[in-house]
Amino acid sequence: MxxxxxxxxxxxxxxxxxxxxxxxxDKSISHRSLMFAGLAVGESRIEGLLEGEDVLATAAAMRAMGAQIERGTDGIWTVAGVGVGALLQPQTALEMGNSGTSTRLLMGLIASHPITATFTGDASLSKRPMGRVIDPLSAMGAEFTSSPGGRLPLTMRGLCPAVPIDYTLPVASAQVKSAVLLAGLNTPGITRVIEPVPTRDHSERMLRGFGADLTVEESAQGRIIAIRGEAELSPQQIAVxxxxxxxxxxxxxxxxxxxxxxxxxxxxxxxxxxxxxxxxxxxxxxxxxxxxxxxxxxxxxxxxxxxxxxxxxxxxxxxxxxxxxxxxxxxxxxxxxxxxxxxxxxxxxxxxxxxxxxxxxxxxxxxxxxxxxxxxxxxxxxxxxxxxxxxxxxxxxxxxxxxxxxxxxxxxxxxxxxxxxxxxxxxxxxxxxxxxxxxxxxxx
The missing domain is CATH 3.65.10.10 (Enolpyruvate transferase domain)
Structure with missing residues (x-):
């Protein structure tokens, strides 16, 4: 650092x-467009991507796990994905800078892949608790070694095949919801997130757009988002x-x-x-x-x-x-x-x-x-x-x-x-x- x-x-x-x-x-959509395109088979094009440090940290991490990501002189980004289940073992720690979104969502992606990754961040990010993501991902089979209080630096080892879960969000958090859904992408069976209080739904919209089998239904407990694992994502043209x-x-x-x-x-x-x-x-x-x-x-x-x-x-x-x-x-x-x-x-x-x-x-x-x-x-x-x-x-x-x-x-x-x-x-x-x-x- x-x-x-x-x-x-x-x-x-x-x-x-x-x-x-x-x-x-949009920062939330920019992060997700890089991640989902990195898991699609084929080349996606992204227009209007936020080129701030947080999103660039996501791009660097996805490159480290095999995706080919380039910015054209016209400002349009192209991403050649590796396919769900085919993320590569990163050779160095994933430096997240200040980005909590990058960290939590990438933890979800890695949780159902057979790889080990270490996350590091700046002084601010290193103070932020990751326990709310660690808990459900651990239930799916991922293993974590973190700094005291569930903070960065943190090392995790994914499990493949991971275990599908039904998880009720204890706090309203789109990041936790998204992390569990992303882990469910490569998990056999159906992973469900129950959301008592609705949060931003960019992950659901975009995952369906990329071809994931994802449903949303209302219930007495709240919104139930279900994703069928071992998905195949198709490349997309994205305007952020x-x-x-x-x-x-x-x-x-x-x-x-x-x-x-x-x-x-x-x-x-x-x-x-x-x-x-x-x-x-x-x-x-x-x-x-x-x-x-x-x-x-x-x-x-x-x-x-x-x-x-x-x-x-x-x-x-x-x-x-x-x-x-x-x-x-x-x-x-x-x-x-x-x-x-x-x-x-x-x-x-x-x-x-x-x-x-x-x-x-x-x-x-x-x-x-x-x-x-x-x-x-x-x-x-x-x-x-x-x-x-x-x-x-x-x-x-x-x-x-x-x-x-x-x-x-x-x-x-x-x-x-x-x-x-x-x-x-x-x-x-x-x-x-x-x-x-x-x-x-x-x-x-």
Missing amino acids: SAHSPDPFAISARGPLRGTVTVPG PGDPSSAAFWMVAASIVPGSDIVIANVGMNPTRTGLITALKMMGADIVEQDARTVGGEPVADLRVRHAPLSAIEVPPHLAPTMIDEYPVLFVAAAFAQGRSVARGAEELRVKESDRIAAMVAALAPNGVRLEEFEDGLAITGSGGDPMPGGAPIVSNLDHRIAMSMAVAGLGARDAVTIDDVSPVATSYPGFFPTLDRLTDRQP
């Missing part, structure tokens, strides 16, 4: 955001829509900065990912969907967002799985709303790239935001649209979403806020800061 050099960034109030922005490709989690920062920025009027093009509108739009509209945000369409099986639209006064709400807890990555920037929106907003039911935030509840408390409170911390969320008393006092330093905790959320908050700060390190933003949105400058007419 290379040494890390912090990249500080200071920001204070700027003028309105104007123009059109195209956000990077814009990432709604990346679009979230511009939605909030335009909502809180007076005079703003922007269009965010080609945003994925999968209903398992649109919780933030629902919450912002409840607060009074002016967000209009334009040119709704379907691309590669995923709903897509352009979003026009104009500044509007926001009012406090109690965020419905059932929205949490559909906006779990967007809570930090929702907290920023609440900081500029009129009244006291309450967002609970999001205890999952405690085990993301950082403890995002604690991190946002430590970032917002010293900059003049009144709030109350709960185990599963925050209550925030907003400014009613007035500037945030600002002036205090911010620790990003190597978390890209904390860094970008507080950059958005800085757009409404009277005195500059200084984020200690924005380099982690490259994991998901390498062009974020140049885009921020362009939308606020700060071209170098």
